[in-house]
Amino acid sequence: MKHFNLLACTATALVLSLPAAPALAQNADPSTDARSTIEPQVRTRDLSGTFGGQRMNYRATIGETILTSDDGKPEAVIVTTSYVRTPRDTSRPVFFIYNGGPGSGSVWLQMGAFGPKRVDIPSDARDDGAPPYPLLDNPDSLLDVADLVFIDPPGTGFSYLTEGTDPKKYYGLRQDARAVAEVIRRWINDNGRWSSPKYLGGESYGTTRTAMVADELEGATYNDVGLNGLILISTILDFAAREPTPGNEMAYVMILPNMATAAYYHGKVQAPSAEAIAEEARQFAIGPFATALLKGQDLPPAERASVRAELSRLTGLSEEYLDRANLRVTDQRFYKELLRDRGLTIGRLDSRYTGTDFDNAGETPDADPSFYGIDAGYTAAINEWARETLGFETDRAYNSIGTEPGANWDWSLGGGWGRNAYLNVAPLIGRAMRQNSQLRVFNGQGWYDFATPFFGAEYSLNRFGIPQDRLTFAYYDAGHMMYIRDEDRAKLSRDLRAFISDR
Known part of the structure; x- marks a missing residue:
């Protein structure tokens, strides 16, 4: 198998093979030959900023990871954006981050909470109105305590499936987790970060993805990537307890x-x-x-x-x-x-x-x-940052909330049960914690979030089999994206800085 190894200290453009999704075969496609010549794009910028009170230099890299079929034909192009402190220090933690949906790009956490820049929108629950939406320095970024890798899974952000690729191979609980896990594993390998402390986390469906990806990295597929912490923001793990249908x-x-x-x-x-x-x-x-x-x-x-x-x-x-x-x-x-x-x-x-x-x-x-009230500002910010500052070139629109993944999503975990029966991925977090005695979990919730209610998160993480002494709960005076509120963005940053530093 061939893969590109570029810029060893940064997020790299990769060609890799994924395990075939169970019982999902790809149909032959006449455009296969045309799809075999994709040239991965990678752009880097050396920048500086002050984060957590520390002035530092860092390298920003936006790059494409090309996922291939078993016979080496490109199927998906995944875009990652990494921020790595310079000079490189392999003892620093790495935090792998994504958003939810399924179908949401990493724009929300990148341009709202943890990236080196953030979009300036009202903090007090007012509409973001019309442009301009200024990009501001983000002192609340976690770059002072960890290198950051933002991942846009297939069908989100600038990431996409190539023509002729069967969506069923990538759009689903297990399929998506395998793709994201492989991207993470390759980034670790190409950047020499096997011994770095590793944190994995996301928002909304990104918390579901975290449970699934942790299961892939520590058990289901690889069993060779140890994790130090799972970071859950606006958590949804137990879907059956969330759907207000008659009789439930x-x-x-x-x-x-x-x-x-x-x-x-x-x-x-x-x-x-x-x-x-x-x-x-x-x-x-x-x-x-x-x-x-x-x-x-x-x-x-x-x-x-x-x-x-x-x-x-x-x-x-x-x-x-x-x-x-x-x-x-x-x-x-x-x-x-x-x-x-x-x-x-x-x-x-x-x-x-x-x-x-x-x-x-x-x-x-x-x-x-x-x-x-917020969507226009965030979309403008990620396009300005990725295209103009980092130099990423594409004619594709940035999918902040793409509909294609969700419309094709496979919600089954196997064994004849799925979302329409009782979908709960919290037991996967419990198993990962039981099999990794140092794995800790952070759960952050907003009081005003109906999309992923705080009581539902508490309920799902309070079930038997989940070690309670390694759980940290934090609450915020905002909603699903608590970092929109200035005070809560600062509090979330402090809480996670303490969580990551407490090793």
Whole structure:
């Protein structure tokens, strides 16, 4: 097998072979010969900055990794962006980072939290408006404690599948994890970082990916890449407990504390703090509320009335509305109902954000104001940084949120069960921790995140088989992307700097 070995101290452009996905064969394609001549692109810049109070030089590299079939034909082009302190120090930790989706590029964590530059957008849950979106120095970058490697998996960012490649070979829980794990392993090999402390992490579905990739690196496929830490930001591991479908009562239990914190933020309930109302809601959710839901139609009227009253107090919704909803309010309904009297909806990714719909009727919002309130600024920032500063050349659009991966995603883990049955990847984290006595896990959650509720993350990581003494939990006064808020970006940086340094 042939591979390119360029710029040994940086992220390199690679040609590599992936194990074939189980039971997924690639159809022959007449364009195969044309696809065999892809020339990988790599660009480097030597830069400097101040991070964590330390002035330092670093090398920024944006490069393509070309994944091939067993017979050496290119199937996918993966773009990584690395930031490595100079002169190179192989004893420094390396942090491999990606976002979620599936289908999301690494732009959010790179240009919002951990990269050497960040985009300047409002910190107080206001819309980012129209350009310009300035790029600012990011003193909260973790470059003072770790070298950083941002990965855009297939179908995200500038990464793509070549013409004729079967999406089923790369779009799926296992398929995606194998591709990302191989990119990581090759980067380690080509940069001489086998003995460096290694951290792996992402946001949202990126936390799901972290569980899967850790399983690949430490067991399923390779079993030769030891990890020091897993960093989970806005965690989703147990999907069955998240989907509010009829008959799935746990979904209503998991999301109730988020309703309470959102109601608190918008002045619909009174409490000393978001943390205080969250704890009240946790105890009610796992106790009287869960009991009432599990009783179904056997719930006595007096108990129903008592639960309804407390549910109204915690969520700010009227008892009449809760009664008509049979005590079961979906997140989509809540976004529309909480501030209906003000003519506003609230955000899913961050319930601090508000939006105005076409009208004030209906059950669900027109869109998520916490997404359209930030998307333009981040996309502009990554294009400016990658193309103009780092010199990456491509006619392809940057997919900050691509639809192709999600539309083709294989959610099965094997063994006849998958997302539609009970998809929970938390046991993979437990197994990795049990088999690696020094592996630690950091979990960061925003109080106002409905996409990946904090109570759901706590629940999934509290199951048997996951060593509790190596878990670190941190909470932030923002939503899914807590680093949007200036104070929480600084806090997240401090928390992770301490986590990585505590070896």
